[in-house]
Amino acid sequence: MGAADFLLPPLRRSEVLPRIMRQAQVTCRGNALVQKLKQDIGLKQIIGDSAVFLDKVLCVPRFARCDATVLISGESGTGKELFARAIHYLSPRAGRPFVPVNCGALPENLAESELFGHKRGAFTGAACDQAGLIREAEGGTLFLDEIDCLTPQAQVKLLRLLQDGEYRSVGSQQTLHANIRVVAATNADFSYMVREGKFREDLFYRLNVLSLTLPPLRERRGDILLLAHDFLEKHAAITDRQPKKLSLAALNRLLSYSWPGNVRELQNVLTRAIVLSDRDSVEPSNLDLPDNFAAEEQSFQAMKSRAVQRFEHDFLATVLHAHDGNITRA
CATH class of the missing domain: 1.10.8.60 (Helicase, Ruva Protein; domain 3)
Incomplete structure (x- = not known):
């Protein structure tokens, strides 16, 4: 050299x-x-050229060309949302919304309502209809950060959405159809959570079609x-x-x-x-x-x-x- x-x-x-x-x-x-x-693959904004990091960068355009769900794992602060955005903006859905949701920040009793929407009168305080974040992401990408914090009830509804592309708003009998891509992220040990019954195994496999584990900075x-x-x-x-x-x-x-x-x-x-x-x-x-x-x-x-x-x-x-x-x- x-x-x-x-x-x-x-x-x-x-x-x-x-x-x-x-x-x-x-x-x-x-x-x-x-x-x-x-530059060639449109990822100039992602900083880092170590070999272990470049392996992950090279996955982004490949994942972007496919419409399957993606599960991004890594410690807090490793850039999971940055990679999720890169996958979205290199994909055919780039012209549609990228909607980030921190599942850990959703109140437990309102998680379903925030994601799937609700009808007026569905629960105390539901004074009007709300479309929900899934409807907001229509045609684009829904990024579910800290997916491990999702409530059991919301996990069931998300599983159906991923399987059939269908869901119902809280308090509604009408089946809605969604055209979105789901990218999820976690800093938790999913193997442990599934084993302990804290996260649905069938949902984990639905999310983990394409997986990306980001290295910590010390590596x-x-x-x-x-x-x-x-x-x-x-x-x-x-x-x-x-x-x-x-x-x-x-x-x-x-x-x-x-x-x-x-x-x-x-x-x-x-x-x-x-x-x-x-x-x-x-x-x-x-x-x-x-x-x-x-x-x-x-x-x-x-x-x-x-x-x-x-x-x-x-x-x-x-x-x-x-x-x-x-x-x-x-």
């Missing part, structure tokens, strides 16, 4: 640091092959710099200011953290860092990370070695993935 730069011993900090940061900026722009691939640490750079640039564009840079020490701290909240947590940490930083760069002291994560002071040489190792590992994995594992072509 060739060398991008070289140094002769003895290594001096003044020579090493600029080269590492310059290489990091190249990484932020991403591998050209990966960027072209994303694609090579994308942290890309995500951070993208967020800093977007924030600067919104505030009409020059984007702040990440110092090497700050980058090393980001790379060392496990990110239980994934991309959403990274964005929140960087937002606070931008507010707290009075300089042109983000320093470790600006990163509001848990106290129990911390911390040992590391030498410049150790930080440099860690950053370079992560970059080399992820770069090589990405190039090999782009060439289907063929070392000669890579």
Whole structure:
């Protein structure tokens, strides 16, 4: 693949640091092959070029061409709704509504009404007819986030909708027909929920026709710099200011953290860092990370070695993935 730069011993900090940061900026722009691939399939807005993440990105246009139900799994903050939207907007239904629903936020006694609609007088407080979110999504995609929170009664009605394309509003005897695609998402262990009787097994199989499991950020640490750079640039564009840079020490701290909240947590940490930083760069002291994560002071040489190792590992994995594992072509 060739060398991008070289140094002769003895290594001096003044020579090493600029080269590492310059290489990091190249990484932020991403591998050209990966960027072209994303542009070709209409997914340039999805940030990340690690091999484990690209496998998921490549599924999106394939899933979009098919009208089957999709179940997206992954920890909170991994980008499940982003992928659901990408599937919708690359599909033949792109011109019709994309209706997101957080099932966990639906009151238990109103979940059926919100989804399937209701007739006037169907229950106390039903002063007028309501079409429901399924009707709102007609012709498009209904995205059911936290599907594991759906009530047992709503699960039964959703099963019939997926099987026959039919449903009834609460309090109505009229059978309605729906032309929608359902994409569902969860951060729960469905195997456990089905085994414990907390989720219908037949509904799970109806939802799980096409499945996509998104990796947590700790399994694609090579994308942290890309995500951070993208967020800093977007924030600067919104505030009409020059984007702040990440110092090497700050980058090393980001790379060392496990990110239980994934991309959403990274964005929140960087937002606070931008507010707290009075300089042109983000320093470790600006990163509001848990106290129990911390911390040992590391030498410049150790930080440099860690950053370079992560970059080399992820770069090589990405190039090999782009060439289907063929070392000669890579």
